[in-house]
Amino acid sequence: MRRKSITILYMSLMTCMLFLCLKTTTVFAEQADDADITEIYEYKNDTGVNISYVLDSDKTMILSTSEKNVINQAKLAEEIGEKNISVNEDKNEFKLTLDDPKKIDFLLTIDNKKPFKLSVLNSKEELLFDYDFNQPKDDYIESFGNAEDASWRRSDKLRLSQGPILDHTDGGKTVPYLYFGDFNYAERRTTIAEAYSGKGGTSKKPKSRLDSLTAPNSAVLYSPEGSTIESGPHGEGNHLYTSHYGDAQSFDTTPTTWIGEEQDKPYGSPNSFTSNNLFNYVKKTDKKARPGTSGPDRYGSSYAMSEMPKLYYRIDPETGYEEQKLVYKQQDFLVAKKGRDIHKLQITINHKFDSTGKTITKISYQNVSAVGMADFIGFSSHDISINKDGKEIEAINGKKIGNYMPMRSLGNERGMYLQSQNNEVRTSFYVNSANGPDGWAGRSIGRSYLATKGFSKTNLLYLPGVQIASERYYPWKIGKYPDKDKFYDNKKKEYRSPYVSRGLFNAFYDRDDRGDKGKNLPAGARLSTDEGTSYWDSGLTMRTKSQMLAPKQSVELEFSSKLDVMGLRFNPVLGLDQMGTKDDPFLIPAKNDTLDLSGLWYDFDSTFEKIFFTIDDENLDIDYAAVLDSYTQTANEAVDGKVHDWKRQISLHGLNNSKHTLRFWMQDGEGNLSQVQTLVIKRIKNPENKPQIDIITPGSSEDSPNSPMYHHLNISGVWSDKDSKTIKSITYKIDDGEEKILQQNIQNKKPGTSMPWKIENLDISAHNDFEKHKIEFKITDPKNNTDTDTFYYQHKGGSYQLFAPETIDFGQTSVSKASMAPKKPVVHGDLLVEDYRDANAPPLEVTLSVDSFYKELDDDNDDGDDGEDEGDDGDGLEDGEDEKKPKLRKINTSESLSHDIFWKNEFVNDHDLIVGMSDSDWDGKWERTTNLTSNITKYLKLNFRSNETGSSPGKYISVWTWNATDSL
Numbered sequence: 001m002r003r004k005s006i007t008i009l010y011m012s013l014m015t016c017m018l019f020l021c022l023k024t025t026t027v028f029a030e031q032a033d034d035a036d037i038t039e040i041y042e043y044k045n046d047t048g049v050n051i052s053y054v055l056d057s058d059k060t061m062i063l064s065t066s067e068k069n070v071i072n073q074a075k076l077a078e079e080i081g082e083k084n085i086s087v088n089e090d091k092n093e094f095k096l097t098l099d100d101p102k103k104i105d106f107l108l109t110i111d112n113k114k115p116f117k118l119s120v121l122n123s124k125e126e127l128l129f130d131y132d133f134n135q136p137k138d139d140y141i142e143s144f145g146n147a148e149d150a151s152w153r154r155s156d157k158l159r160l161s162q163g164p165i166l167d168h169t170d171g172g173k174t175v176p177y178l179y180f181g182d183f184n185y186a187e188r189r190t191t192i193a194e195a196y197s198g199k200g201g202t203s204k205k206p207k208s209r210l211d212s213l214t215a216p217n218s219a220v221l222y223s224p225e226g227s228t229i230e231s232g233p234h235g236e237g238n239h240l241y242t243s244h245y246g247d248a249q250s251f252d253t254t255p256t257t258w259i260g261e262e263q264d265k266p267y268g269s270p271n272s273f274t275s276n277n278l279f280n281y282v283k284k285t286d287k288k289a290r291p292g293t294s295g296p297d298r299y300g301s302s303y304a305m306s307e308m309p310k311l312y313y314r315i316d317p318e319t320g321y322e323e324q325k326l327v328y329k330q331q332d333f334l335v336a337k338k339g340r341d342i343h344k345l346q347i348t349i350n351h352k353f354d355s356t357g358k359t360i361t362k363i364s365y366q367n368v369s370a371v372g373m374a375d376f377i378g379f380s381s382h383d384i385s386i387n388k389d390g391k392e393i394e395a396i397n398g399k400k401i402g403n404y405m406p407m408r409s410l411g412n413e414r415g416m417y418l419q420s421q422n423n424e425v426r427t428s429f430y431v432n433s434a435n436g437p438d439g440w441a442g443r444s445i446g447r448s449y450l451a452t453k454g455f456s457k458t459n460l461l462y463l464p465g466v467q468i469a470s471e472r473y474y475p476w477k478i479g480k481y482p483d484k485d486k487f488y489d490n491k492k493k494e495y496r497s498p499y500v501s502r503g504l505f506n507a508f509y510d511r512d513d514r515g516d517k518g519k520n521l522p523a524g525a526r527l528s529t530d531e532g533t534s535y536w537d538s539g540l541t542m543r544t545k546s547q548m549l550a551p552k553q554s555v556e557l558e559f560s561s562k563l564d565v566m567g568l569r570f571n572p573v574l575g576l577d578q579m580g581t582k583d584d585p586f587l588i589p590a591k592n593d594t595l596d597l598s599g600l601w602y603d604f605d606s607t608f609e610k611i612f613f614t615i616d617d618e619n620l621d622i623d624y625a626a627v628l629d630s631y632t633q634t635a636n637e638a639v640d641g642k643v644h645d646w647k648r649q650i651s652l653h654g655l656n657n658s659k660h661t662l663r664f665w666m667q668d669g670e671g672n673l674s675q676v677q678t679l680v681i682k683r684i685k686n687p688e689n690k691p692q693i694d695i696i697t698p699g700s701s702e703d704s705p706n707s708p709m710y711h712h713l714n715i716s717g718v719w720s721d722k723d724s725k726t727i728k729s730i731t732y733k734i735d736d737g738e739e740k741i742l743q744q745n746i747q748n749k750k751p752g753t754s755m756p757w758k759i760e761n762l763d764i765s766a767h768n769d770f771e772k773h774k775i776e777f778k779i780t781d782p783k784n785n786t787d788t789d790t791f792y793y794q795h796k797g798g799s800y801q802l803f804a805p806e807t808i809d810f811g812q813t814s815v816s817k818a819s820m821a822p823k824k825p826v827v828h829g830d831l832l833v834e835d836y837r838d839a840n841a842p843p844l845e846v847t848l849s850v851d852s853f854y855k856e857l858d859d860d861n862d863d864g865d866d867g868e869d870e871g872d873d874g875d876g877l878e879d880g881e882d883e884k885k886p887k888l889r890k891i892n893t894s895e896s897l898s899h900d901i902f903w904k905n906e907f908v909n910d911h912d913l914i915v916g917m918s919d920s921d922w923d924g925k926w927e928r929t930t931n932l933t934s935n936i937t938k939y940l941k942l943n944f945r946s947n948e949t950g951s952s953p954g955k956y957i958s959v960w961t962w963n964a965t966d967s968l
Helices: 002-017 073-080 183-187 192-196 635-640 933-939
Strands: 034-042 047-054 060-065 085-088 093-097 105-110 116-122 127-133 153-155 173-180 216-223 239-244 273-276 310-315 322-331 344-353 359-367 373-376 378-388 415-419 425-430 439-443 455-457 470-472 476-478 505-507 539-543 547-549 554-565 573-576 586-589 594-602 608-615 626-632 644-651 659-668 677-684 692-697 712-720 726-734 740-747 755-763 772-780 786-794 800-803 807-809 826-828 832-835 844-850 853-857 890-903 906-908 913-917 928-931 940-946 960-966
Touching: 034 127, 073 085, 073 093, 073 105, 173 183, 173 322, 173 344, 216 359, 216 554, 239 554, 273 344, 359 373, 359 378, 378 425, 378 554, 415 439, 439 505, 470 476, 505 539, 539 554, 547 554, 573 659, 573 677, 608 644, 626 644, 677 692, 692 772, 692 786, 712 772, 712 786, 740 755, 800 960, 826 933, 832 844, 890 913, 913 933, 933 940
Parallel strands: 586 677
Antiparallel strands: 034 047, 047 105, 060 093, 060 116, 085 093, 116 127, 153 310, 173 216, 216 239, 239 378, 273 378, 310 322, 322 344, 344 359, 359 554, 373 547, 378 539, 415 425, 425 554, 439 539, 455 470, 476 505, 573 594, 594 644, 608 626, 608 659, 659 677, 692 712, 712 755, 726 740, 726 772, 772 786, 800 832, 807 826, 832 928, 844 913, 844 960, 853 890, 890 906, 890 940
């Protein structure tokens, strides 16, 4: 809408300007009445709708609503003037006169609860568009064939998920955390709604999101010898490290040093985000190979986020650690119009640990619209900054040393790493998985709230000899010369964000440029430039391949990351390039009797290393393990933690076609051990003239059936055929049931090679028992030659899970020393017991212990900017207002409320209160669920009293501990 109006204005002006020196040009441009919703701002008590318009006739627009009193007339009058509004209450119509030549849009404030339809018409009562507000949200994830099973739990608050606690040779311990957005917000359990709210800009039109939710982040807590890691980030002596700008960085600056805008302040991970080129449908690029992109934090725009994200968590069945998943949607336009397709995406970000504590991130971009998306590209962007205890890491002299750092290769196409100048911390990004990025580049970065036309060239007429102006935007931005212009700091000899050195691009030249991928740089080599060249703001951009994304189709992007904290002494680090897990093994043809292995290693304090390995042996005693190889490095290489490559070949002779687990670890000259790297391999059938089928994952056999944790199965495998052009079918049947078609008429595009097959979310809920079951998969070629493979599963008696409510709220109350007004709680979330134990296990007893209620304090620390993030590549939006930073949960233990607990109207002790028992009926069932939430809402009451010295007004919080134990 804006582009159409402004273009006509320019063309008219240029015709007049060129009249004296060139032949005149007559420009004809027809323009009809039109209007559109460009942005929606969700406020606490109402909603703001930005309506852009072009009205050619009498500048009249009619707003018609299906319900009364849903438009705020007073705020509308503030926008366009009372005299420009005529109301017809009988018809629920507002007739607006929009004759201000300086304006092409206005903000309409509407009710945010009552469902209604808004119709926008011109003066001839011709419909320009209509839109349904406050409708129930469709839940794609439950309805589109990718159903959530019982393993995932929805959370309306951010979470910290903890990985393995690791012991270090210096007596210290480390533990990694993963979360979305900013550590501080996740630690204080900020609601998704608050994190999704706006900051920067103005109160009516915020510019960005409070927390960059689509940033899959991680941190490492280091606890030196003598400290307690269980005390967490605020425990005495403990140190918290993060690796992204603005993540747990709230104490980095003061208001007097902040020179940037509110939305760029160092909190909320403002420049790390997951994005794509959907914006190119809204504002088409001038160069097809450089499409427009938008960050997900552009407040109010559907192409950034069309609704609030959903967060899920569960226990990873493979590692036993908690993993998280964020799901959100985007679409190019809010309203459908004749001749305009609506493109919709669903993005799912899965964030988990492996057994060593490395974080693995898998991003899925799925087309959920009815039309294909040509040349689709998904991006993952990271603004890297090494932070310690709330601010960028510093040298002994106080100089910041965690941002403008050389980015270096991990070697062998593995990815990149950065290291603080004092060698205290290293952060590494691995991009060599099967679904790794098609291109990645260690450059600078864009911003999560910018929506930019990928490439733009002016369409004005210029005098002969005058070059046509053009501009590139992130991630296609072009490097600059090191001179005195705004993009280079001559004093520091480094580029200001988001610029990089001339000859480079930020991050790619075009959609086919692969950045640093494919350059095969040796380990330790500086990315993209020579040693001694000027630094720039450290950033990493990854992208998928540019491709047609058909309806229902997905494209994946996977990477992993790791933070190393050096400590006083250091355990060696061993890396393995080959990847294979129990659920996704490394495949080897049965004819191969050897396995080629490669990887990396580094150690910050030892000069001699030896690698050991075992096959199908969990005993890791080096006296019984095989030696793979030994290596040395110089003392100087040890100081820098130089990354070294290793390669070896091992024999597979005698191993059968089942899965096998290989374990590798390193010991240094002082006896310190690395984390164990595990590789699961599976030998598969050799291709023949008749079809072959293998089940790869999960693993099972008749003697050792798979033990599903849930009521759905994902099974995958490979098939092959040396001579058939097509495969007639792949079928399956459970036990002696009906044979069902999984796939049919499959093209065999590469005869003699292994091709993948899979079945997802296979419902086995009918078998909620402890019996052994089998699923037979059969492949048939056109000549009716067949092959089969059988999957066995059997539920086993296991443990139980207790799910407690997210929050329990007692609302507002007046208290005195003698108050006696017991209150019932409002419970958010369920109290559930899920029991998977063996038959005839005794009922579980669920108890509650209530801690003291202490007053919560607001965080009074201030913040600002470190002056590193100058320069812009955006739309020239207006400056922002001040906005709150993340609060840290603090309590004042000197101010508390006394409380009395009543259960079924009788006074009880506040420790180990029995609130219910699990269901004792077994009936041969494997899973038994008991919901005890109603016990809390029916029987529990608390009476609050002030303490002896009185209690001041405020919010008081308590920690409640729930426990489930055998009742016998």
